[in-house]
Amino acid sequence: MKIKLYTIIIILFSFIILFAFKSKETNSYKSLYNQNIENFNLAQEKLLTEIKAGNLNDKKDIVKIRQALNEARTKMKFLDFWLRYLEPNTYKKINGPLPVEWETEVFEKYEKPYRRVGCGLTLAELYLEEDVIEKDTLIQFIANSINATKNYTNDTITKELYNYHHFYLCNRLFLLNLAAIYTTGFECPDTSKIIPELEAMMKSNKQIYFYFNQTFESQALPNSYISLYDSALAFVKSQSKNYSTFNHFTFIQQYINPLYAINRQLILKHHVISKNLIDYSLNKNAETIFDKTLYNGQNAKGLYIRVNDSVQLSEIVTLGKLLFYDPILSANNKRSCASCHFPSQYFTDTSNSTAFQFDNSNRLSRNTPSLINVQYNHLIMLDGEHISLQNQTHSVITNPIEMASNQEEVLKKVLDCKDYKVMLKKLLTFTPQESEITLTHITSAITLYYSKFSNYYSPFDQAINQKTVLSHDELKGFNLFMSKAQCATCHFVPHFNGVKPPYIGSEFEVLGTPKDKAYKNLSEDKGRYNINPAYETENAFRTGSLRNIAFTQPYMHNGVFSNLTEVLDFYNTGGGAGHGLNVPNQTLSSDSLGLKPIEIKQIIAFLNTLTEEIPFESAPKKLPINKNKQFNIRKVGGEY
Amino acid sequence: MMQCTSQQKIVYIFPDAMAPDIQKDYEKQCKKGYILYQINCAKCHTKNINGKNIIPDFTIEKISAYEIRVANALHSDSLTEERITAEELGIISTFFTYKARNSSKDSLKLLNKK
Numbered sequence: 001m002k003i004k005l006y007t008i009i010i011i012l013f014s015f016i017i018l019f020a021f022k023s024k025e026t027n028s029y030k031s032l033y034n035q036n037i038e039n040f041n042l043a044q045e046k047l048l049t050e051i052k053a054g055n056l057n058d059k060k061d062i063v064k065i066r067q068a069l070n071e072a073r074t075k076m077k078f079l080d081f082w083l084r085y086l087e088p089n090t091y092k093k094i095n096g097p098l099p100v101e102w103e104t105e106v107f108e109k110y111e112k113p114y115r116r117v118g119c120g121l122t123l124a125e126l127y128l129e130e131d132v133i134e135k136d137t138l139i140q141f142i143a144n145s146i147n148a149t150k151n152y153t154n155d156t157i158t159k160e161l162y163n164y165h166h167f168y169l170c171n172r173l174f175l176l177n178l179a180a181i182y183t184t185g186f187e188c189p190d191t192s193k194i195i196p197e198l199e200a201m202m203k204s205n206k207q208i209y210f211y212f213n214q215t216f217e218s219q220a221l222p223n224s225y226i227s228l229y230d231s232a233l234a235f236v237k238s239q240s241k242n243y244s245t246f247n248h249f250t251f252i253q254q255y256i257n258p259l260y261a262i263n264r265q266l267i268l269k270h271h272v273i274s275k276n277l278i279d280y281s282l283n284k285n286a287e288t289i290f291d292k293t294l295y296n297g298q299n300a301k302g303l304y305i306r307v308n309d310s311v312q313l314s315e316i317v318t319l320g321k322l323l324f325y326d327p328i329l330s331a332n333n334k335r336s337c338a339s340c341h342f343p344s345q346y347f348t349d350t351s352n353s354t355a356f357q358f359d360n361s362n363r364l365s366r367n368t369p370s371l372i373n374v375q376y377n378h379l380i381m382l383d384g385e386h387i388s389l390q391n392q393t394h395s396v397i398t399n400p401i402e403m404a405s406n407q408e409e410v411l412k413k414v415l416d417c418k419d420y421k422v423m424l425k426k427l428l429t430f431t432p433q434e435s436e437i438t439l440t441h442i443t444s445a446i447t448l449y450y451s452k453f454s455n456y457y458s459p460f461d462q463a464i465n466q467k468t469v470l471s472h473d474e475l476k477g478f479n480l481f482m483s484k485a486q487c488a489t490c491h492f493v494p495h496f497n498g499v500k501p502p503y504i505g506s507e508f509e510v511l512g513t514p515k516d517k518a519y520k521n522l523s524e525d526k527g528r529y530n531i532n533p534a535y536e537t538e539n540a541f542r543t544g545s546l547r548n549i550a551f552t553q554p555y556m557h558n559g560v561f562s563n564l565t566e567v568l569d570f571y572n573t574g575g576g577a578g579h580g581l582n583v584p585n586q587t588l589s590s591d592s593l594g595l596k597p598i599e600i601k602q603i604i605a606f607l608n609t610l611t612e613e614i615p616f617e618s619a620p621k622k623l624p625i626n627k628n629k630q631f632n633i634r635k636v637g638g639e640y
Numbered sequence: 641m642m643q644c645t646s647q648q649k650i651v652y653i654f655p656d657a658m659a660p661d662i663q664k665d666y667e668k669q670c671k672k673g674y675i676l677y678q679i680n681c682a683k684c685h686t687k688n689i690n691g692k693n694i695i696p697d698f699t700i701e702k703i704s705a706y707e708i709r710v711a712n713a714l715h716s717d718s719l720t721e722e723r724i725t726a727e728e729l730g731i732i733s734t735f736f737t738y739k740a741r742n743s744s745k746d747s748l749k750l751l752n753k754k
Contacts, residue, residue, distance in 0.1 A: 177670075273713045277706065281721065305725060306679070388727075400676045433675040 002262045015184040028213035033205060034302035036079045037152055043072040044146050047301045051142065056133045066128065070193075072207040073121050077201040079152075081208055081515040084177070085170040086157050088278050088502075093148035096586075100536050102528075105277075105378075105505045113188045113532045119144035122187050128188070162407050164219040167212055168263060168272045169279060174205070175260045176501035179252050179289050182625025183486040186500075187241060191483075194243040196235070204235050219270050225262045225352075227450035228255065248482040249475050252493070253464050260289050278502045281378075290461045290494045292454065295503035296377040300451035302390040303606040308431050313448070316430075319423045320449025323442060326623050328413050330403035331358070333631055336638040337396075337446065344616055347371035347450060348552045353559030360640050364401065365525055367559030370552045371450045372614065373545045376495045380505040382541045382557045383528045389451070394444035407439050413631065414442060419624035453614050458547065461494075470609055477606025478597055485571070486589065487603070490543045496610065498543025512576015512590075513556045517566065519579040523558050535585055564607060568600045650674055650695075651740040666738060673735025680724050681732070684714065697741045703733040 047068040049271065054061035076083070076095065083091050092101070096118020103116050127133065151157065176262040181187065182201070188194045195512040209229070213220035213395040217341045232255035239246050250585060266272075267284055281295040288294075299305055304316055324343075330584075340355045341347040348370040349355055354363045357374045366382060380386040386395065397403045414420045415437065427445070434441070462468040470478075481487045490509055492500040498507035508528045515521040528540040541557050555561040561570065570579070577590035595603070619636050626632055652670050654663045677685075677695070687694045702708065708729060709719045719729075 235744070274716050275710050279716075280706075299721065299725055304721065305728075307692075432679065433672045433731075435671075638682060 020389075027215065029208075029211040030158070032211045033079075033082060033161055034153075035156070035180035036075070037149065037375065040072065040075040040079055041108070041146065043068070044077040044142060045207060046151065047072045048139065048142050048146065050180075051135065051138050056135055056138075062128065066125075069121060069125055069128075072198070073193075074126075074200055074429075076121060077197055078204040079172050080201060081174050081205055083152060085173050085276065085278060086166065087151060089116075090148045090151045090543040091513075092116060092118050095187060096120050097121055097122055099123060102508075102532060102534060102536060103505065105280075115534070119148070122189065126189050131410045137178050145447050151434050152618070153553055164212075164216040165272050167216070167219075167273070168267050168270065169274055169276065170283070171263050171501055172260070173278070175263060176289065176503075178202075179256045179260070179487075180493040180501050183243060183246065183248055183251065184482050185486070186489045188265065191243055195239065195241045199236050202229075202236060206213075206230075206233070213536065221266070222262075225259065225266075228259055228262070229606045231255065232259065237608065243482075244480065244484040246475075246479070247475075248479045249464070253466060255463060257289050261287055281503045281638055283463045288465055290464050292376075292456075292457070294443075295376070295445035295499070297378055297499065297503075298374070298389050298447075298451075299381070300375045300389060302447055303431050303434065303438075303440050304427070304448065312395070312430060312518060313406065315423070315453060316427060316445050317449050319420070319427065320447070320615075322420075322620055322623060323414075323446050324449055325619055325637045328417070328602055328623070328626070329397050329405060329410055329442075330630060330638070331405045331409070333634045334639040337405050337450075338637040339640060341371050341450075342432060342620070343450075345550050346551045346614075347453070350551070350553055353554050356640060359401070362401075366557050367554060371453070371545050372612070373454045373495060374448075375451045375454055375495075376497060376499065376545065377506050377542065378499065378504070379542060382544070383531050383613070384506060384508065384542055385531055390443040391540075392442055394439060397439075397443075397515065410442065411439055411628065412438070416627040416631075418627075424571055453616075456612040456614045458610045458612045460606075461612075463609070471605070473605040474609050475606075476599075477602035477604065478609075480501065480595070480603050481606055485572070485593055485595060485603055491546055495545045495638045496547060497545035507543050508537065509543055510536075510538070510540045510585050511570075511588045512539070512579070512581050512586045513541070513558065513570075514560060514576055514579065514581060515558070517560060519581060522576055522581045522583060523556075523560070525557060527557065538585060539583065540585075540587075546607060547610045548612055548614075550611050564604045565600065568595070568603060572600065647661040652750040653740050654738055666734065669731055669734045670738050674739075675723075676728050677735055679726075680719070684718075694742060695739070697739075697743070698733075698736045700733045700737050703729060704735060728736050742748075 021482045027605055028232050040470045042594070047065070050065050050068045053067055056062065056491075069368075080095075083094065098118050101118060102113045114202055117351075119141045121142075124138060125142065127138060178198075182198055183194065185191050185194050188197060206229070209226065211592070213226075232251070235251065235255060239251075264284065264287065281297070283293050283296060289301040293519070301307065301316075304313075307316065324337045327333045329336060332389055336507075340349055342349055349368040353367055354365060356362070357364055358386055367444065374380065375389065378387075380389060380392045386392040394407075397405050399408065415424070424441055428434060428437055431441070459468060459470065463470045487496075490498060490507065492498070498509070499505070513523045522539065526538055528537040528542075531537075549555075549564070553562055553564075555564070555567050561567045571588070572593045574590035574592055574593045575583070575586060575588040577586045577588075578592065622635070623634065623636055650670075652667060656664070682695070685696055687696070702711075706726065706729075708715065709721075710716045716746060
């Protein structure tokens with residue numbers, strides 16, 4: 001009897017030891033995760049207690065609350081690596097950059113945009129700056145964040161931590177954010193904390209790497225990665241703590257971009273599989289962050305999506321080019337795409353603020369944008385009206401004030417040209433799902449044609465990929481762009497447009513763009529509001545790419561500014577609101593940036609390095625002959 | 641119920657309440673969806689049973705949700721944005737919505753009548 005009891009006790013004991021040992025051995029990575037979550041929760045609870053107990057009119061209490069907030073932020077940063085990737089929507093409750101956000105992510109493009117309310121530490125910190133602080137609001141920000149943090153201990157999320165796949169994808173997002181937002185103050189209102197927070201986060205991530213390597217030995221990060229990461233951390237330590245004198249360029253060029261390249265090789269090597277929609281647009285084959293194929297914005301091939309043969313592709317492009325210049329697509333045979341998007345001027349129109357309407361006397365309300373790099377937007381047009389390039393092409397052809405034609409008329413006129421008919425019949429064989437030639441065969445050829453000019457690189461890209469060097473002023477300009485000038489909080493690396501990691505949505509911002517250079521009135525164009533009416537979207541426009549900006553004047557949706565100095569003055573004085581216009585929902589800070597004239601010159605010098613080396617082509621000599629003679633007097637490119 | 645057959649004797653079933661011209665439109669979509677299925681999905685999903693090619697009965701919710709792209713390892717490699725558009729996935733779901741179920745008596749009955 002006694003012996004039996006002993007054996008049971010011994011067996012039990014060895015089980016306990018075995019378990020304790022086992023969990024330590026195999027789950028050290030997961031234990032770190034749990035530990036970090038717990039620490040973050042404690043810090044948040046402490047913050048909540050401070051807020052509840054504090055007197056918000058007493059400076060001393062506010063100081064205490066700020067301290068607790070800082071502490072919680074630091075603890076959150078130790079988790080950022082996981083939180084952001086594993087459950088991006090919940091993350092916005094913990095660290096939402098905006099009180100209200102209208103989401104339109106690529107996998108929801110077909111649905112109505114929806115309103116998402118942000119909460120959490122960044123918003124609480126911003127709220128502390130306001131003149132009147134309501135205790136309940138502050139409590140709400142933190143209480144919601146605490147609730148959201150609880151989600152991260154659910155099995156549905158923590159089960160991911162038992163395999164290595166998520167790790168390399170978390171790391172990819174982490175590296176992209178290091179390049180695009182962590183150094184810019186995008187989510188850190190107190191700019192003096194940006195670099196110290198960066199350093200702390202990078203340091204704590206070393207722990208994550210350490211425990212990952214211990215737990216997943218066969219998929220461990222190699223020494224080449226770890227030692228480069230250590231150098232990156234040493235670099236950050238050696239740098240200025242002021243984000244405006246921090247060397248953003250070298251940080252990305254020497255460390256982050258090469259780390260990204262290694263991580264990407266590991267993703268391929270270990271056959272990393274994503275089950276997360278956050279990875280929707282990212283391309284495993286892009287070797288660096290500054291590869292044009294980093295993410296997939298638009299399907300430039302349209303109907304020909306599965307054509308990959310270079311001969312077939314060039315057949316499509318040949319047709320697309322003719323159509324781009326052919327005014328037969330318009331009702332009066334006098335207007336083509338090239339009437340407004342001049343292929344010799346980066347596919348924009350540098351001599352008019354806004355182009356003529358179809359009637360050739362009134363003006364359109366918007367400036368003609370460049371078509372280069374437009375495929376790297378998720379939503380098309382400055383108000384995001386279209387979800388695809390082909391829809392856009394269809395719409396401009398049939399818009400009564402632009403080309404004023406219609407589907408039947410265009411198809412008939414095009415197919416009545418023998419050359420076009422022959423080409424399109426051939427292209428029909430590339431699309432087995434289609435039983436006849438449609439307008440989409442035409443629009444898809446056009447989008448593929450102009451998109452081919454988006455495949456080129458600029459001196460900036462060459463330099464960041466370590467192939468050339470930039471001048472002192474150009475580098476200074478980039479570093480200012482990434483810091484004090486605040487440009488990079490909206491124009492994100494690598495396209496300098498409103499698409500930020502993980503590159504699944506286009507952002508719209510309210511700048512208070514004026515109607516006239518004298519800032520007498522706000523532009524009357526309501527922008528995004530026309531598509532999705534809401535307080536936040538009034539006068540909001542999509543953040544455009546700054547590539548080739550030196551050659552795409554005039555600037556802004558209405559072409560109000562004729563040169564970059566005017567644009568920089570606009571920003572330096574706080575946009576529309578800073579210039580005295582009434583823009584209650586402006587998302588651009590209305591404070592002055594305090595940029596000195598030399599700094600403005602440097603930023604412009606940097607912007608000039610974004611000019612891509614594009615081999616432009618001359619116009620076609622002639623257009624296909626139509627059955628109907630009256631159409632054959634039409635001119636290549638149209639008449640106005 | 642209305643019946644109609646197309647390539648490979650696929651039977652589509654449309655609700656009676658659907659106007660005939662609308663049915664025609666849908667049938668066109670279904671045929672397109674069938675070809676898109678053949679191009680993008682069949683090599684993994686069509687099973688050959690006793691010499692007959694059997695297309696599975698997927699429910700629409702499973703396909704129209706964008707989650708389909710990352711539903712499993714093979715999908716995340718082969719159903720990328722570069723291979724198939726969201727619109728095309730929508731057309732494939734239309735195909736599955738109106739394709740008669742393999743096991744359903746309706747479809748057998750209709751096939752037998754032919």
